[in-house]
Amino acid sequence: MLTGRKKASNLFHAMRNNLSNITEINGKKLKKSQLNLLKKLEKLGVMPASEIADRVNPYSGARCTLPPLAVTLYDFVINSYNAGMVGRFVPLETWNNCRYFFLEFWPDEYFALID
Numbered sequence: 001m002l003t004g005r006k007k008a009s010n011l012f013h014a015m016r017n018n019l020s021n022i023t024e025i026n027g028k029k030l031k032k033s034q035l036n037l038l039k040k041l042e043k044l045g046v047m048p049a050s051e052i053a054d055r056v057n058p059y060s061g062a063r064c065t066l067p068p069l070a071v072t073l074y075d076f077v078i079n080s081y082n083a084g085m086v087g088r089f090v091p092l093e094t095w096n097n098c099r100y101f102f103l104e105f106w107p108d109e110y111f112a113l114i115d
Contacts, residue, residue: 077099080095
């Protein structure tokens with residue numbers, strides 16, 4: 001889990017041009033499938049978040065501060081679901097892979113915000 005603004009800032013600088021610039025999070029190298037997912041999101045037109053942001057679970061009221069990549073993944077998952085695009089415009093596999101990616105690196109936030 002990313003902690004501290006410095007680590008989040010370093011991650012932002014890695015992704016400022018595009019998502020495919022990211023190769024690791026907290027010193028943990030991304031798997032090939034995760035790198036491919038970031039490329040796929042770019043092709044879908046997903047823009048990386050520009051800063052750390054808070055997100056709130058609308059049902060429980062739980063609030064979490066997320067680093068830019070987590071914001072990007074979370075927003076994609078939630079907005080795709082809410083817009084009814086999953087399975088129609090967004091492949092179910094891509095949507096699920098975003099959820100799993102978010103879960104792997106930010107499990108506490110995943111369970112507070114999504115599950």
